Amino acid sequence: MRAIVYTEYGPPEVLHPADVPTPVPQADEVLIRIHATTVSVADRRCRSFTVPLSFWIPARLSLGVLRPKRPILGAEIAGEIEATGKDVTKLKKGDKVFAATLFRFGGYAEYDCLPESGVITTMPANMTYEEAAAVPIGARAALHFLRKANIKAGQKVLVYGASSSVGTFAVQLAKHVYGAEVTGVCSGANVALVRSLGADTVIDYTKERFAARGERYDVVLVAVDKASFHDCIEVLQPKGVYLNVTTPVRTPAQRWAALTSDKKIFTGEHAPETADDLVLLKGLIEEGKLRAVIDRSYPLDQIVEAHRYVDQGHKKGNVVVTVAPP
């Protein structure tokens, strides 16, 4: 099958086309003919091996010491089931599915195999393959973190980095599912987008420091790693909840704040590796409460351009990659 592989860490140009064997599903796996995948932050980080210094050794052991162990990136997919292993019971040939491949990756190809027990379920009826591929990572992360805050209707939630993939889903979930009063922080170019997702107030970080407004919030969710922790803590109510999807472990300042105040701090977590939340999100999408924001779409053979764009750090929501039929 046709795939895009990388055999060394580096800039987007390390990605190149290759003919590789089509995978064969194990007994508990399904074979998916991929229609769409994405360029997620995980793909970009693994390709360039951009990880925090403290994670360098474990990340290298996991991804490959001298060269990448799993040469095909692509952590989100949408496609159609082409074959199933003998123990697969819920999914069947012909099902349209969307999935997070997690650290198996494999989306930059015509086919991939995933276990039926993984983060995979049938696609929302009202989404295209491109839209569905943009859901599994960002939406699950936003839901996982927001759930920690036990948000009550009418509470005030600030989403920092509201135009990112996680941020666009967090704004919609906080508003349309939890009934919160939502403030989004983004650049001027994304104010209309964030408002259209349901934010009651939008603050342009290029013109104004959100902490300077003197507002207090019940929850602050940091979706882009550019907010000062001091500012976030300052704007939280005394028993407020700080959620940071971007940091792999608690920083010393975050540990200190958790010890010395009634504020709750959640960092360094990942959504569970089951389909439960994806099924829940599918329902919300079908009810019209959630949509995927797609910035740009590239064909698979323009994957280098797609990665170059995402490397700039300004994607609005998600960048999708379409995979033409074999």
Ligand SMILES: NC(=O)c1ccc[n+]([C@@H]2O[C@H](COP(=O)([O-])OP(=O)(O)OC[C@H]3O[C@@H](n4cnc5c(N)ncnc54)[C@H](OP(=O)(O)O)[C@@H]3O)[C@@H](O)[C@H]2O)c1
């Ligand atoms: N824990 C988890 O399970 C999990 C899962 C998924 C992602 N993540 C993490 O979540 C983070 C976000 O990833 P993502 O894919 O959603 O988005 P992303 O691609 O990292 O974010 C891009 C967005 O950030 C905005 N941005 C850039 N500079 C900013 C600033 N100074 N202030 C506010 N916004 C700014 C950009 O808009 P402008 O340039 O217009 O401002 C753009 O819309 C990453 O760190 C990723 O590793 C964690």
